[in-house]
Amino acid sequence: MNMATATTEVFTVLPTVDDHHHDRRRYPHGVAFMDGQYLPMSEAKVSVLDWGFLHSDATYDTVHVWNGRFFRLDLHLDRFLRGVEQLRMKLAVSRAEIEAILNNCVALSGHSSAYVEMICTRGTSPTFSRDPRQAENRFIAFAVPFASVANKEQLERGLHVVVSETVRIPPKSVDPTIKNYHWLDLVKGLFDAYDAGAETALILNVEGHIAEGPGFNVFAISGGSLKTPGFGVLPGITRRTVFDLCAELGLPVSATDVGRDELASAEEVFITSTAGGIMPVTRIDGNPVGAGQIGSTTRRLVELYWQKHDDPAWSTPVHYSR
């Protein structure tokens, strides 16, 4: 239906109600699972009345597949299932079933490298009651092509980041260990970054220290030691992986307060995310980090991070077919 027509006709005759939505949008290639069905991404939709949309009452996790292997799937499942429990939601699928569903979404999509999301929303109640206890919680999963916070050029020369004054939603409001979609603070940070000519942002915690950025944690390296913010941030799986890699490399690392000054004077800085792994930062607030080049410790960690993707101790194969 044409919008202009709808508008001019409003005070003469009412427009008709169509039976079906005609969606002309393009969607990335992938496969979703919902309500027992495997579907193309164009069909993966939730009602505007789902509390997962209307109240962002949902938790999720994202795991990636690289060269046909899930990376640290167990850790992502652990975090997801814990979040579902903390939000007092119930899944109609078991952990083993989720694993099978994620495998199938990737296998059916055919992607050898994929960004795989599992979601639990509060759903809705059959009576549209506002009582969340009466809602039928909903599980959704999908696999789309692998995505990265940093593009190829940015990975090669390091990201340009600004520190925004926006404060990350504090733990007393929303528990950051329950991975959630409350991102308006992070989106505000992103716009602050664009305004300053940078590519992405770090925002602060309530105490004025560095927290995290849109979809990533951050690490600073000074005097050979690594530090990452310890309070008010998502306990990222890639963040944890850095701790594991540091243990292997004998590098000291700690989760603690990271001040703005400390970040500005760091020798090396990198961000971590399932969407891209370990990604170097070479400019902060317009100034070079260290010598303005990707540092040697960051390079070692990036290399080891990707090596682990073939290691059966860190990854599990996707069963594409039999």
Added chain:
Amino acid sequence: MNMATATTEVFTVLPTVDDHHHDRRRYPHGVAFMDGQYLPMSEAKVSVLDWGFLHSDATYDTVHVWNGRFFRLDLHLDRFLRGVEQLRMKLAVSRAEIEAILNNCVALSGHSSAYVEMICTRGTSPTFSRDPRQAENRFIAFAVPFASVANKEQLERGLHVVVSETVRIPPKSVDPTIKNYHWLDLVKGLFDAYDAGAETALILNVEGHIAEGPGFNVFAISGGSLKTPGFGVLPGITRRTVFDLCAELGLPVSATDVGRDELASAEEVFITSTAGGIMPVTRIDGNPVGAGQIGSTTRRLVELYWQKHDDPAWSTPVHYSR
């Protein structure tokens, strides 16, 4: 497709990908507008990839229709359009077009009393870029039957409320004047209320004073004066309406800090929401408010509030047909 079958078959053959989602959920009767079409509520869905879902990157407003008339539609449109601008989104529809669309949603639904929502989501970009500037923002509207925070019994005897220790997302994180779907703090408050045997909750602001509840503002009356929290809350239209009604009745009212003790010792307490109007509270944290009955000032305000729904200065007619 049967879930059990899908699971047991995963390591033998892959399941098939269906063309279309079969949704067996029931939806409230109503009409939605999206992408130039008017649709039944069962068709009003957004992609799981829309940033409005994945990042709760959206703003909205809800206006109600009572006895065939919109109540204070202009104020809701003002707030909605301001929120869209603040989030740096762009609407493909003008204010006049939105008015016509909302009218049509209500008229086509046939509801004489309706809960009418207008939404703008960040949308997605055709390339699924993570850059919000590249997203095609999306306008959606719908009309469903009128809903209330308090049911009939609760309106007659007053709500039972608890004060939860949960802290409302502070303004430094998310601007509360931009009406948003970041509700996990409010949902946490609701569960705290249920655990305490109450019906709904008030949560705190960062300073430990009373903020608001899930979908409503709150007022306390002491010594003939009304107070409502001034900081860190949504500037509700019903809240503003109470100020206007108080001016008419010659009642002193102010937006300022409201302490927990102050609320506990108030003579009367009520909450305000487009979903239900002015709703009395007669128990807080298990103790009666005043004498535990709905107070006389609350009753006067409730009465005047509903009277205004027929007043052309406060309401505008829905054009159901011509």
